[in-house]
Amino acid sequence: MAARIVKVGIIGCGEVSQVIHIPNFQNLSDTFIVTYLCDVSAGALEHCKNKIVNPSLRTTKNAEELCQSQDVDVVFIASNDAYHVAHILLGLRYNKFVFCEKPMALSLKDAETVLEAEKSSSGRVMVGYMRRYAGAFLDAIKEIGGIGGISHATVRDILGPNSCFISQSGTFPKKFSDHSDNDAVELAKKTGEALEQALTVELGIPVNPTTANMWKHLTGLASHDLSAMRECLGTPHKVLGASICLETGPQFWSALFKYAGFAVCYESGWDEIPRFDASIEVFGNTKTVKICYDTPYVKGLPTTMVVRQLGPNGEYIESTVRKTYEDPFTLEMKELYEAVVDEKKIIKTTAADVMEDIKIFQMVMKTGYAQLL
Numbered sequence: 001m002a003a004r005i006v007k008v009g010i011i012g013c014g015e016v017s018q019v020i021h022i023p024n025f026q027n028l029s030d031t032f033i034v035t036y037l038c039d040v041s042a043g044a045l046e047h048c049k050n051k052i053v054n055p056s057l058r059t060t061k062n063a064e065e066l067c068q069s070q071d072v073d074v075v076f077i078a079s080n081d082a083y084h085v086a087h088i089l090l091g092l093r094y095n096k097f098v099f100c101e102k103p104m105a106l107s108l109k110d111a112e113t114v115l116e117a118e119k120s121s122s123g124r125v126m127v128g129y130m131r132r133y134a135g136a137f138l139d140a141i142k143e144i145g146g147i148g149g150i151s152h153a154t155v156r157d158i159l160g161p162n163s164c165f166i167s168q169s170g171t172f173p174k175k176f177s178d179h180s181d182n183d184a185v186e187l188a189k190k191t192g193e194a195l196e197q198a199l200t201v202e203l204g205i206p207v208n209p210t211t212a213n214m215w216k217h218l219t220g221l222a223s224h225d226l227s228a229m230r231e232c233l234g235t236p237h238k239v240l241g242a243s244i245c246l247e248t249g250p251q252f253w254s255a256l257f258k259y260a261g262f263a264v265c266y267e268s269g270w271d272e273i274p275r276f277d278a279s280i281e282v283f284g285n286t287k288t289v290k291i292c293y294d295t296p297y298v299k300g301l302p303t304t305m306v307v308r309q310l311g312p313n314g315e316y317i318e319s320t321v322r323k324t325y326e327d328p329f330t331l332e333m334k335e336l337y338e339a340v341v342d343e344k345k346i347i348k349t350t351a352a353d354v355m356e357d358i359k360i361f362q363m364v365m366k367t368g369y370a371q372l373l
Contacts (some may be wrong), residue, residue, distance in 0.1 A: 004339050009036035009072035010359045011063050011087050012079035013044040016101065018173035019166055019297055020329050022051055028330070029053070032339045035071040038063050039079075040183045043176035063087055065096045072097055081219070082190040085110045091312040092121035096154060097340050101128040102227075103219040104354045107198035111358055114351045126339060127349040129227045131293060133332040134303040135323035140280070140291045141232055143307060147284035150262045153233060157225045157268040158252075163275040165297040203362060205369050214244055214250055214368060217253060222268055225278075226364075227289075227357045229266070231348075232280060233259060235356060240367035245269075255364050286310040293328075300325050 008025060010017055025032045034052050037059045039045050045059040060066055063083075067075050067090040075091030077084055077100040085105050091098035092114075104127045105183040106110040118125055131137060144150075166173060195212050199205040218226075236257035244253040252269030278293040294301035304319045324331075339345040 003031055004341050005030075006032050006337055007071055007073045008032055008036040008076050009038065009066040009069065009074070010034060010048075010076045010078060011038045011066060011083075012077065012101075013037055013039040013041070013048040014078065015166065015173050015175070017078045018048060018051070019091050019171045020170050021076065022048060023299070024329055024333055026051070026053065028333055028337075032333070035157060036060065036066045036069055038066045039070055040174040040179040043174075043178045047176070053097055059165075063091055067091050067096060072124055073097060074336070077101060080187060080191075081106060081216075082187060082194050085114060086190075088114050088125060089117050092117045092123045092125070095122040097123055099128065099336055100125065103221045104214070104351060105358070106194040106219055106361075107357050108355060109197055110194070111351060112353045115355070118351060124339070124343075124347065125351045126336060126347045127333055127354050128332065129224060129349045130296065130328040130332040131228050131303075132231055132349060134291075134293070134328040135326070135331065135336055136303040136305040136321065137228065137328075139289050139321065139323060140282075140289050140305045141191075143287075143289045143305065144232055144282050147282060147287050149284055150233070150259075150284055152262050152283040152340045153229075153264040154279075155225050155229050155266040156281075156282045157221060158280070159221070159270045159276055159295075160274040161270070161272060162297065165276070165295040169297050169299070180328060199365075203366060203369075205365065207309065211365075211369060213251075214253075215361070215365060217251070218266075218364060219358075221270075222253075222361070222364075223357060225268060225280075226265065226360050227349075227353075228280060229264065230356060230360065232282065233264065235360065236264065236363070237257060239363045240366040241371075242364050243367040243371060253368065255367070278299070301327070303328060304324050 025034050033054055037045055037048055040061055049057055049059055075096045075098045077087045079087055081103055082101055088098050088100055128232040195207045199207050199211055204209055234300045236259055238258050240256040240258050242255040254267040257264040276295040279290055290306040292304045302322045302325050311317045339347050
């Protein structure tokens with residue numbers, strides 16, 4: 001019996017759609033077909049249209065046109081962060097399954113708005129935390145469960161420029177600036193409103209270039225790390241300390257999370273060295289489990305699990321497990337497909353799940369801002 005082909009409408013034809021999502025959907029053509037594209041740039045629409053094998057593909061600058069189309073089963077959101085909530089609400093209004101790239105929302109209020117809208121819709125929301133779908137990550141959680149008492153953990157995410165990896169990805173993306181002046185003004189307005197709600201209203205922190213940059217880092221790159229940390233270890237009790245360096249040049253931040261009986265040291269940032277150093281390592285008394293990620297922009301680089309442990313005769317045993325060459329984005333899309341065709345399929349990266357991440361971002365933000373005063 002032939003598999004159902006899920007029809008996807010993509011909102012946002014920028015870098016991540018060009019490098020990751022459109023190639024993935026083309027590779028998964030037995031289960032997905034892209035039927036609609038939406039972007040404010042006519043150039044981006046034309047460029048992406050030429051990469052998709054579908055003579056009936058439609059394009060638009062109007063997100064609502066895409067969301068209400070009968071040719072769309074999944075509203076796939078890869079637009080600017082400031083528009084994520086608005087586009088999710090449109091998809092839910094028309095009872096669509098909505099997949100949204102992280103961050104789903106920039107504030108608790110917006111996340112709660114999504115949750116309420118989902119309750120009155122027959123659609124569902126899945127959020128794009130692809131690292132949590134990696135095979136090695138799922139195996140590592142099982143290993144961590146048998147580690148005994150945890151004594152320490154580290155979360156590390158230090159990257160070189162994305163442009164280095166993207167230029168070697170073989171996808172040849174293009175950037176376009178043919179949006180209207182009104183589009184630029186509207187984006188600035190929505191971004192400002194979202195930051196005002198997230199920082200000033202919810203945390204009592206003024207919005208300025210430094211605090212805005214801090215929050216964008218937490219809800220951007222850091223969201224991958226902290227969401228995966230939470231699935232591995234649960235929600236931390238509090239932040240013992242945080243240091244943030246967001247001046248010009250290299251940008252780094254770190255935090256120390258308090259858990260029951262142990263602490264987690266988190267360090268992240270980026271500079272101009274072309275490398276991808278991302279991992280989660282959990283230490284027990286006789287076993288250490290480490291999840292190692294490589295850049296998602298070069299397809300086929302494996303996520304691995306490294307286990308170091310005390311052997312039965314006192315020997316040191318180290319093993320590296322590469323479960324699959326399938327990248328986390330592909331595995332995530334397979335989960336998306338199952339969730340669309342099976343309404344009873346449990347989604348783990350939900351809107352409610354995201355709210356727990358935002359609470360961690362707030363903990364780090366309050367502690368990090370205090371050290372700037």
